[in-house]
Amino acid sequence: MxxxxxxxxxxxxxxxxxxxxxxxxxxxxxxxxxxxxxxxxxxxxxxxxxxxxxxxxxxxxxxxxxxxxxxxxxxxxxxxxxxxxxxxxxxxxxxxxxxxxxxxxxxxxxxxxxxRGLRAKHIDTLVSFKGILIRSSPIRPKLIDATFECLVCKTQFNVTQLTSRIKWPKFCIKKSCKAKAQSDFRLISKHSTFIDWQSVTIQEIPEDLPPGRI
Ligand SMILES: [Zn+2]
Missing domain, CATH: 3.30.1640.10 (mini-chromosome maintenance (MCM) complex, chain A, domain 1)
Structure with missing residues (x-):
């Protein structure tokens, strides 16, 4: 068949x-x-x-x-x-x-x-465009998956990081543990995952500008 x-x-x-x-x-x-x-x-x-x-x-x-x-x-x-x-x-x-x-x-x-046509729908998709690089930041480590240790019960666990500000745990994953203050946890860099991160500012090339616009 x-x-x-x-x-x-x-x-x-x-x-x-x-x-x-x-x-x-x-x-x-x-x-x-x-x-x-x-x-x-x-x-x-x-x-x-x-x-x-x-x-x-x-x-x-x-x-x-x-x-x-x-x-x-x-x-x-x-x-x-x-x-x-x-x-x-x-x-x-x-x-x-x-x-x-x-x-x-x-x-x-x-x-x-x-x-000029870059929109929200292009987020997380692959696009290609022409432009002039006018500014670039140094390459910095960016934390994407943080490992924390609870200082009260010594449990280690990970917290996914989505923004540039470190997201600290709000409570311990061990249910019986009462830890919840930021000072109850310690970030363990060597067990966390970092990526190289750089921000760039790109300007349209003059030929792509509509007439009369700058
Ligand atoms: Zn704990």
């Missing part, structure tokens, strides 16, 4: 699909662009793979669409696939961070929006 090639109930192995993309995408017949780039990364001891969104769109449009809608989790899959491919191509696993960067080939990319 035949069944459809892809039905919604079939789990989508996204990491595997990124691996297929790196391994099988042909720029021109016989030219395996990303496989070559990965070999180059191995020989130069690099850590960053740059992929073009249009290439992914041509190879696996469904995966490209998922990347556009939910870049945060799909980038994780892309990085895992990158690491698996490095391993497969003979690279010894090294305990360091690897990155996958998304770029676009031209201005007609489906990711492109004018800076």
């Amino acid at each position: 035949a069944s459809p090639a892809s039905s919604p109930s079939v789990p989508i192995h996204k990491t595997q699909r990124f691996e297929d993309f790196y391994r099988l995408f042909e720029d021109k017949p016989g030219i395996y662009k990303y496989q070559e780039q990965i070999n180059d990364i191995i020989s130069k001891n690099g850590d960053s793979l740059i992929i073009f969104y249009e290439d992914l769109l041509a190879f696996d449009s469904q995966l490209a669409e998922m990347l556009k809608k939910d870049p945060e989790s799909l980038i994780e899959e892309a990085i895992n696939a990158f690491k698996n491919t490095l391993k497969f191509q003979g690279s010894k696993p090294i305990d360091k961070d690897y990155f996958v960067r998304i770029s676009t080939i031209d201005e007609k990319s489906p990711l492109t929006i004018p800076l």
Whole structure:
């Protein structure tokens, strides 16, 4: 009995699909662009793979669409696939961070929006725009998952951090413990998770401004 090639109930192995993309995408017949780039990364001891969104769109449009809608989790899959491919191509696993960067080939990319058109609906999605970088902050560590120790009962637990101000626990996770003041808890940096964080200010390029506007 035949069944459809892809039905919604079939789990989508996204990491595997990124691996297929790196391994099988042909720029021109016989030219395996990303496989070559990965070999180059191995020989130069690099850590960053740059992929073009249009290439992914041509190879696996469904995966490209998922990347556009939910870049945060799909980038994780892309990085895992990158690491698996490095391993497969003979690279010894090294305990360091690897990155996958998304770029676009031209201005007609489906990711492109004018800076002026940036709206709330674009939050957490992948977009591309042209602009002039006018200010950038130093790169600072940003706390994203804090580990606290309760000084009363010594229990340790994590609190997810969503803003730049540290969110302290309002009570201890141990039900019988009465701790609730900020001074009852201690932040343990070495068990917490930080990311490198930078803010940038970008201005529209003069050609994109409507006539008569500055
Ligand atoms: Zn406690």
